[in-house]
Amino acid sequence: MSGRKLGDGSALALPPAEEVRLMLDGVRNWPTALVTRAGLRPYPFVAKLRDGRREQINDLGDLLLLAAGWSRYVGPAGAEVAEGPFDGRAQVQLLDGWRWSTYETFVRQDYSVFPVEGRVVLDLGASIGDTATYFAARGAAAVIGYELDSRVADTARRNLELNFGLDAISPGPFEIRTDRLTGDISALIQEAHDMGLGAPYLKMDIEGDEYAVLEETPAWDLRQLAGLILEFHDGARRALTALRAAGFRTRIIRDHAWHGTRLGIMAAW
Numbered sequence: 001m002s003g004r005k006l007g008d009g010s011a012l013a014l015p016p017a018e019e020v021r022l023m024l025d026g027v028r029n030w031p032t033a034l035v036t037r038a039g040l041r042p043y044p045f046v047a048k049l050r051d052g053r054r055e056q057i058n059d060l061g062d063l064l065l066l067a068a069g070w071s072r073y074v075g076p077a078g079a080e081v082a083e084g085p086f087d088g089r090a091q092v093q094l095l096d097g098w099r100w101s102t103y104e105t106f107v108r109q110d111y112s113v114f115p116v117e118g119r120v121v122l123d124l125g126a127s128i129g130d131t132a133t134y135f136a137a138r139g140a141a142a143v144i145g146y147e148l149d150s151r152v153a154d155t156a157r158r159n160l161e162l163n164f165g166l167d168a169i170s171p172g173p174f175e176i177r178t179d180r181l182t183g184d185i186s187a188l189i190q191e192a193h194d195m196g197l198g199a200p201y202l203k204m205d206i207e208g209d210e211y212a213v214l215e216e217t218p219a220w221d222l223r224q225l226a227g228l229i230l231e232f233h234d235g236a237r238r239a240l241t242a243l244r245a246a247g248f249r250t251r252i253i254r255d256h257a258w259h260g261t262r263l264g265i266m267a268a269w
Contacts, residue, residue, distance in 0.1 A: 014038065018108060019064060026050055026067030033063060061100045068107045072098045081162075086137060093162050095155050096128050105134045110253060113267045114201050114227045116140045120192040124185075124213070125205035125231075126176055129156025133163050141197050142173040144188070146181050153178050182209050183216035189224050199226035208233045211242070219246035227269035229253075235262045243268045 015023075015037050023033045028048040035041050037060065044058045049066060057063045070084030075095065082097030086106050094102060104110045111131060117139035123132050126145030135143050143160075147153040156176045161169055168174050181188065192200035202225050204210045210230050214222070215238075222228075223246060232239050236252055243250050248268035255264035 022064055022067040022107070026069065027063075033057075033067070037063065061098075061103060064103045064107065065098065068103070070102070070107075086134075092133065092137060094128065094130055094133065094159050095162065097130060097159070101127065101130055105130050110265055111135070111203060111229055112138075113229055113251075113253070114269070116201055118197060119226065120144065120195055120197050120200040122185075122188060122192055122200055122202045124181060124203065125207070126153070126156050127205070128152060129159035129176065131203055131205075132156060132174060132176065133159055135203075136160065136164060136168070136174055142192075142195060143175070144192065145174075145176040146179060147176055148178060148180055150178050181206075181213070183212050184221075185213055185217050186221040189217075189221050193224060199224060201226050202228035202230075204228065204230040211238050214239055214242035214246075222246045222248075227267065229265065229267045231263065231265050233261070233263055236264060236266060239266060 015034065019037065020034065023030045023037070026049060027033045028050055032045055033047060036043060036045055036057070044056050047055050047057045047063065047066060049055060051069065053066070055062070055066050057066065065082070065084065068084060070082055072080055072082050075081040079095050080098060082094045082102055083091050084106060086092045092106060111134060116135050118141050120142045121135040121140045123135065123143055123145040126132050126147040129145065132143045132145045145156060147156055153176045157169055160174045160176070164174065189200065204213065206213070210232060211234075230239065236255060240250055250266055250268045253265040253267060255262060
């Protein structure tokens with residue numbers, strides 16, 4: 001993200017074009033939204049949305065999700081549910097989904113690189129099931145997700161059930177497991193191949209363990225994937241080195257500084 005210093009020593013953040021478009025399309029008082037996003041005035045402020053709603057905006061995530069037409073409500077047992085449009089579906093609903101990753105996944109569509117329709121997607125680091133729901137909504141024939149936190153994994157299963165029905169959950173086509181996966185994932189890749197749905201895709205967001213997976217899984221087995229997309233948590237170089245050594249072409253999708261390191265997303269095929 002670009003930035004420059006103002007005369008008073010504060011920083012002016014220049015919003016990415018995709019955020020500017022969202023604000024123009026979704027917010028009637030978009031000048032206030034842009035000025036706040038740029039750091040020239042503090043949160044909160046009241047957004048006058050083009051669909052008629054007036055909503056208090058407490059941070060950037062609020063602003064972008066609301067501008068994109070998302071809303072939130074209190075569901076069963078007091079659980080907060082985020083709800084919003086996605087690619088022709090009436091609505092996507094996510095328990096505990098009012099978070100930045102929902103914007104990344106469903107609005108910005110950071111995982112839209114590959115055509116997953118009819119394929120198996122291996123989702124390492126499934127979190128609340130937002131990416132599993134995203135891949136399923138895009139037509140993946142099966143999703144095998146892994147999330148170590150059993151409570152978060154339960155939320156992921158509930159989100160898949162909320163969007164696709166109880167029959168979709170294992171032994172249906174969508175499954176969330178709580179096993180720890182580190183290092184060689186050859187057996188998982190083979191399991192996905194044995195489903196007879198073509199070469200699988202792999203998504204990884206496993207908080208730094210992605211490097212061990214790429215370095216310890218034999219190159220031949222990695223090459224059985226149709227493609228992979230991963231979040232890197234300590235710079236791109238180590239992941240790029242492993243992927244290129246395995247014969248992949250690569251592309252950095254996003255890359256930004258964060259507390260002394262670099263985070264981002266890359267694709268390989």
